[in-house]
Amino acid sequence: PANMVERVEVITGGAAAVYGADAVTGVVNVTLKSHVQGLEVSGRGGISDNGDAESYSLGALVGSEFADGRGRVVFGASYNKDHLLRANQREFGRNQVELFGNPDNTGPADGVFDSIAVTNYRYPGTSYGGTFDIGGELYTYDAGGVRPLQNDQRVSFWGVGGDGFNDADFAPLRNGTEVFAATTHLEYEINDAIDLFIDAQYAHTETVAPLQPTFDLGITIPDTNPTIPADVLALMSAASQTTLTIGRTNVDQGQNFRYVDRDTVTGVLGFEGDLNERFHWLAFYPYGRSQA
Numbered sequence: 001p002a003n004m005v006e007r008v009e010v011i012t013g014g015a016a017a018v019y020g021a022d023a024v025t026g027v028v029n030v031t032l033k034s035h036v037q038g039l040e041v042s043g044r045g046g047i048s049d050n051g052d053a054e055s056y057s058l059g060a061l062v063g064s065e066f067a068d069g070r071g072r073v074v075f076g077a078s079y080n081k082d083h084l085l086r087a088n089q090r091e092f093g094r095n096q097v098e099l100f101g102n103p104d105n106t107g108p109a110d111g112v113f114d115s116i117a118v119t120n121y122r123y124p125g126t127s128y129g130g131t132f133d134i135g136g137e138l139y140t141y142d143a144g145g146v147r148p149l150q151n152d153q154r155v156s157f158w159g160v161g162g163d164g165f166n167d168a169d170f171a172p173l174r175n176g177t178e179v180f181a182a183t184t185h186l187e188y189e190i191n192d193a194i195d196l197f198i199d200a201q202y203a204h205t206e207t208v209a210p211l212q213p214t215f216d217l218g219i220t221i222p223d224t225n226p227t228i229p230a231d232v233l234a235l236m237s238a239a240s241q242t243t244l245t246i247g248r249t250n251v252d253q254g255q256n257f258r259y260v261d262r263d264t265v266t267g268v269l270g271f272e273g274d275l276n277e278r279f280h281w282l283a284f285y286p287y288g289r290s291q292a
Contacts, residue, residue, distance in 0.1 A: 084175060
């Protein structure tokens with residue numbers, strides 16, 4: 001829990017080498033509060049200027065001494081929730097940028113970039129109403145019936161604006177998360193030479209990540225299929241075409257989501273003390289488990 005953090009130390013360079021070979025570039029030490037007397041309650045809430053992306057948190061911290069000051073115990077807990085924010089809820093999210101192969105590129109020595117950045121891109125071959133070729137022209141189908149596929153620009157399998165699968169309709173700017181965390185710390189002076197300490201933490205995290213719907217490419221059906229609308233059949237007949245090959249994004253089957261629940265438990269039981277003014281000893285047993 002954030003309310004248990006007393007300070008954060010960042011150690012870089014050679015000073016971090018004392019922590020081992022894995023820490024030669026730097027170490028971040030998070031020091032938790034171990035001396036708390038009384039109760040502390042905190043809360044925070046926020047919402048964007050657009051009236052969405054809500055987030056809020058609640059936290060509590062309680063601590064006390066016992067055994068005439070020889071022992072101290074601290075317990076903290078927090079709850080945080082961030083609501084899902086979709087790309088299509090922001091203007092910059094609706095105009096996503098992706099790299100595609102440059103159609104003007106002819107080879108490594110032509111002085112032309114291999115890839116180009118495309119804004120507001122689409123995948124016309126899997127439009128929401130279905131994409132199909134009749135007589136060499138691409139069509140789609142919507143509430144008004146069959147019509148030519150429309151894009152501001154179309155190169156190979158991608159296009160700009162207009163019809164086709166649009167990542168921004170389903171992608172997140174921020175996943176939805178819900179986190180409960182609790183930790184406790186106990187210290188007890190057994191005698192002048194030995195101290196006992198116990199640390200225990202638990203965290204439960206739930207994450208919701210939106211994904212794109214399923215899609216199909218290259219589904220071929222004959223003109224005898226009863227699901228083909230009459231206006232599409234008329235175009236097929238005029239083009240002397242007996243089959244229809246369709247690609248579509250299956251928005252009618254719903255959007256896919258990835259739900260991840262994760263539980264993490266850690267604990268440390270240890271003893272420490274001073275042998276003399278120059279030597280300090282420390283012995284501990286750690287335990288940790290994470291399940292998702």
